[in-house]
Amino acid sequence: MTIWHNLGGVEHARGRFVDGEIYARRSVQIRETVLGPDHVAVAADLAALAALVQEQQRFGEAEKLYRRVIAIFEAAFGPIHYELGVNYNNLAALHAARGNRREAENLYQRALDIKQRLLGHNHPDVAMTLHNLAVLYTQQGDDDRARDLFARAVGIFESSLGPDHPKTARSRTELDALPPATPLAHDTPTMTPSAQTRRTPPTPLVQMTGRQLAGGLGRRRGRCPANLRFGIFSSRADLFVGVRRSGRHGKRRGAPR
Numbered sequence: 001m002t003i004w005h006n007l008g009g010v011e012h013a014r015g016r017f018v019d020g021e022i023y024a025r026r027s028v029q030i031r032e033t034v035l036g037p038d039h040v041a042v043a044a045d046l047a048a049l050a051a052l053v054q055e056q057q058r059f060g061e062a063e064k065l066y067r068r069v070i071a072i073f074e075a076a077f078g079p080i081h082y083e084l085g086v087n088y089n090n091l092a093a094l095h096a097a098r099g100n101r102r103e104a105e106n107l108y109q110r111a112l113d114i115k116q117r118l119l120g121h122n123h124p125d126v127a128m129t130l131h132n133l134a135v136l137y138t139q140q141g142d143d144d145r146a147r148d149l150f151a152r153a154v155g156i157f158e159s160s161l162g163p164d165h166p167k168t169a170r171s172r173t174e175l176d177a178l179p180p181a182t183p184l185a186h187d188t189p190t191m192t193p194s195a196q197t198r199r200t201p202p203t204p205l206v207q208m209t210g211r212q213l214a215g216g217l218g219r220r221r222g223r224c225p226a227n228l229r230f231g232i233f234s235s236r237a238d239l240f241v242g243v244r245r246s247g248r249h250g251k252r253r254g255a256p257r
Contacts, residue, residue, distance in 0.1 A: 134174065
């Protein structure tokens with residue numbers, strides 16, 4: 001089962017989403033047959049499939065998959081758990097891509113609340129959602145709020161991952177591309193050169209958890225440690241691994257092991 005899941009992840013990272021979808025669907029099919037449709041490992045496969053479908057602009061189908069993932073994880077772990085924070089983040093990015101900005105903002109805020117409660121306010125996973133919310137505000141033309149959140153994301157990424165990390169650089173680039181702070185009423189608004197020459201619109205960061213990238217192994221002893229998580233950028237090629245954290249990510253309630 002795990003090999004199909006991992007092959008789907010490799011194809012996702014390569015940007016070969018159609019091929020990745022074939023592997024991901026095979027993984028879902030096998031795992032559902034063996035474990036049943038409501039197992040958390042099935043949810044991990046469904047989340048990976050949702051990301052591949054989303055990349056192909058099939059947003060309605062991807063949303064249904066994310067909603068099913070969230071329902072499974074919430075039933076297993078309760079309403080406050082790391083896996084829920086990640087999938088609310090990704091569902092919010094989907095709504096933002098569809099232009100449903102109010103729903104996207106609500107989902108990002110929910111993801112941010114879960115992550116901050118579990119991880120604290122200065123964790124790089126928190127910064128990912130801050131970055132995404134800032135992207136949304138940029139799309140809404142609310143540069144002041146976007147500037148504050150990008151600045152917070154840059155500070156967290158820089159202190160936790162270093163000044164040269166791709167995440168740090170990406171958030172800093174988006175911050176630098178914004179116009180300066182709103183001037184006083186008697187001043188004439190200006191735009192920085194970087195804002196004038198922005199070549200592409202800002203894009204959110206999409207996460208995959210350790211449970212997804214490890215083929216749904218999650219916390220099984222000796223296989224995929226509870227304090228190890230992985231993730232990917234939505235830019236497909238910016239794969240990063242080895243973000244360590246300590247402690248538990250919420251209680252597990254009645255989840256099959």
